[in-house]
Amino acid sequence: MGRRSALAFGAVIGTLLGIGLYDRFFRRDQRIDLYFEDGSMVSIAGGSPEAAVVIPYAREALRAAR
Amino acid sequence: MAIAEKALSELTDISSQVRAAVLFDGGGKVLASTLPAERAEEFAVAAKLLWEQAEVVRTDDEAKLTQLEAATADGSVFIVREAEQTLAAVTSPEPTAGLVFYDLRSALRSAGEKPKPKRRKAPAKKSKPKAKPSGSS
Numbered sequence: 001m002g003r004r005s006a007l008a009f010g011a012v013i014g015t016l017l018g019i020g021l022y023d024r025f026f027r028r029d030q031r032i033d034l035y036f037e038d039g040s041m042v043s044i045a046g047g048s049p050e051a052a053v054v055i056p057y058a059r060e061a062l063r064a065a066r
Numbered sequence: 067m068a069i070a071e072k073a074l075s076e077l078t079d080i081s082s083q084v085r086a087a088v089l090f091d092g093g094g095k096v097l098a099s100t101l102p103a104e105r106a107e108e109f110a111v112a113a114k115l116l117w118e119q120a121e122v123v124r125t126d127d128e129a130k131l132t133q134l135e136a137a138t139a140d141g142s143v144f145i146v147r148e149a150e151q152t153l154a155a156v157t158s159p160e161p162t163a164g165l166v167f168y169d170l171r172s173a174l175r176s177a178g179e180k181p182k183p184k185r186r187k188a189p190a191k192k193s194k195p196k197a198k199p200s201g202s203s
Binding site: 036040061 | 113
């Protein structure tokens with residue numbers, strides 16, 4: 001019983017850590033803000049399909065400028 | 067130093083957040099840069115493609131894209147465009163976006179300014195001989 005509880009507890013902690021790390025490195029820090037001439041602004045979250053297309057070019061630009 | 071190069075040099079001096087910047091025209095030709103030529107070309111190509119991809123994100127509206135920020139954990143890419151000139155810059159992570167955009171716009175305007183013509187000395191006016199007072203009153 002004790003071992004099972006420890007395993008379950010470890011799995012929960014591991015899952016939470018994994019979600020946190022994924023969010024930290026792959027989603028939360030990525031964002032695209034677009035500003036238009038009519039004054040409107042569109043913010044695209046890092047995890048969206050639109051961002052998945054645009055972000056690689058940003059990474060390429062950052063790499064070239066390094 | 068050309069006006070555009072001077073504007074970019076001043077930009078990196080003024081803004082501690084801007085690491086590098088490239089100015090290029092509508093065709094992607096580099097006009098000025100703070101990077102060596104080869105890397106400036108690569109940066110300009112990537113920035114141009116980034117802009118083109120971002121332009122098609124919002125297809126429902128006629129409003130033109132004027133500036134963008136692409137933020138990643140490694141840093142941000144800022145791009146501003148006026149007329150046919152585009153200025154792209156990279157910054158450290160989590161920059162103050164409003165300040166960076168302001169600095170980029172100022173640099174873009176400075177880079178687009180035409181050199182002022184040198185002042186030439188106006189030719190000295192010939193002094194006319196004073197007319198003699200006529201008669202006595």
